Amino acid sequence: MMRPMKLAGSQLLFGEGCLEHLKSLNTKRTSIVIGGSSMIKSGMLDTVRAYLQEAGAETMVIDGVEPDPAFSTVVRGAEQMKEFGPDLIVALGGGSVMDAAKAMWVYYEHPELTTLEELLEANPFPKLRKKAIFCCIPSTAGTASEVSRSVVISDKETGMKHGLGNMEMMPDIAICDPQVTMSMPDKITAETGMDALTHAVEALASTRANYIGDILATQAALDIFTYLPKAYENGNDGEAREHMLNASMAAGMAFTNVSLGIVHSMAHTLGGCFHIAHGLGDAMLLPYVIDFNSQDERAAEIYRQLAEKAGGTNLADMVRELNKKLNIPTGFCEVISDEAAYMNRLDDMAMAASADGCTKTNPIKPSLQQFKELFIKAYKGE
Ligand SMILES: [Fe+2]
Incomplete structure (x- = not known):
């Protein structure tokens, strides 16, 4: 209901x-x-x-x-x-x-x-x-x-x-x-902006997605694809700042009502275990999770439609491209140097991500093994 x-x-x-x-x-x-x-x-x-x-x-x-x-x-x-x-x-x-x-x-x-x-x-x-x-x-x-x-x-x-x-x-x-928001440094602009994009994409794919949430999240995602690189390259671009703040707000209205997905579950986990900044975690995990969720037909169609509206074909690749423009690394190996410590905690991390409230509304509920595989892929940048 x-x-x-x-x-x-x-x-x-x-x-x-x-x-x-x-x-x-x-x-x-x-x-x-x-x-x-x-x-x-x-x-x-x-x-x-x-x-x-x-x-x-x-x-x-x-x-x-x-x-x-x-x-x-x-x-x-x-x-x-x-x-x-x-x-x-x-x-x-x-x-x-x-x-x-x-x-x-x-x-x-x-x-x-x-x-x-x-x-x-x-x-x-x-x-x-x-x-x-x-x-x-x-x-x-x-x-x-x-x-x-x-x-x-x-x-x-x-x-x-x-x-x-x-x-x-x-x-x-x-x-x-x-x-x-004009005084925000470029790194924070990039990471918080990718948090907003993740809110939009996860709200669209949420199992509780609805008509109004979709309208808000779709426009927010389109604006972020257009204006985040501009706000990142030139913090004094008032038009880009305004579109980004409005898009963040619209994506927020969507997700606070329809909830999120496992990018957030995993980013919360990495934030708790390795102090990865929330937006950075979201940005890096998002393409892996889009690929994983695409096994679900409904989610794959939502991603395809959003990619098409944003002038592309593959949403995960578009996010990778955007991350590159924003100088966001592809694998957590670049930000968590102790690989053994990361791999040793995989069981705990999979359990924490599985128990996170955001997992409930992801298009697919991953098994603990699938969460571990996702954490490994995202670490190695594969
Ligand atoms: Fe977030």
Whole structure:
């Protein structure tokens, strides 16, 4: 049976200049969550604060959210929020910042929650919005956390990454202004852009794919094939930045409703075991998984149609070609030097990928042996 779709929170803004929408928000106290220093250096933090002050808000900044945010970072941010008492939380940054801020929001709203396990096991999911509403301003074009119900939080003690998804965590406001993404370095542009392409391709092939998801994911994929090389080659290409941010958002609306496939299951696993950046893992795995899934007639036809619309014939080859333009390696042997360590963990990796939530909606559910074979191929770059 179809699950109800939710395409975004109550306010979705995109296009050049939409950041100014902040001026019209009804807020007295705003916490702004950022990562390292990129939003300070680009001047975006100052701009965001100035707009919020114009709206009449007092602002405070929670900084230092690291890539693959740890639970301890979530706790620190939530404590700062409890002291300040925001009625609006703004996440200004990439996927890690948006994910960490969403989790901070949950712990701010629910001081009775103190451990990660309590949230992972919470049933029903804790209700939000009694204290604050939540706004995302993405600085990368890929993870689409601004229109998704998911977060990924790392438990540094166990080395495990935990994914958690609930529509309660869908941001109320998403402000997708390409100006905010202009300062993104080329490597991040490439990797996050390939994450967005993977969202689109996996949403199309998902066993829960539907009419609206297909419309969003198809256009997103076509735009990414056209504009990702342009945004990578020239970060100041405003048109390419805008198309990439819109495509990422559209692919995000699709996948948060229809789910993904085993590229994500395997990328989550490699992220947990070998700290492979999420978008890089997706980019490298995608052609292998397209080839594997093509054993399924329905998936093969979906890939064929998308390739044709994008002006090619073989989707896996088109992704390989795009990766080449973006200087993304073909085999994990180029990024994980300890081959023995990789091969020794194949059983664990196959089990983790098989158990990942994204495997459920892949066109084919691979056996553990097939997962191992895919991990080996992707390592050797075959
Ligand atoms: Fe992703």
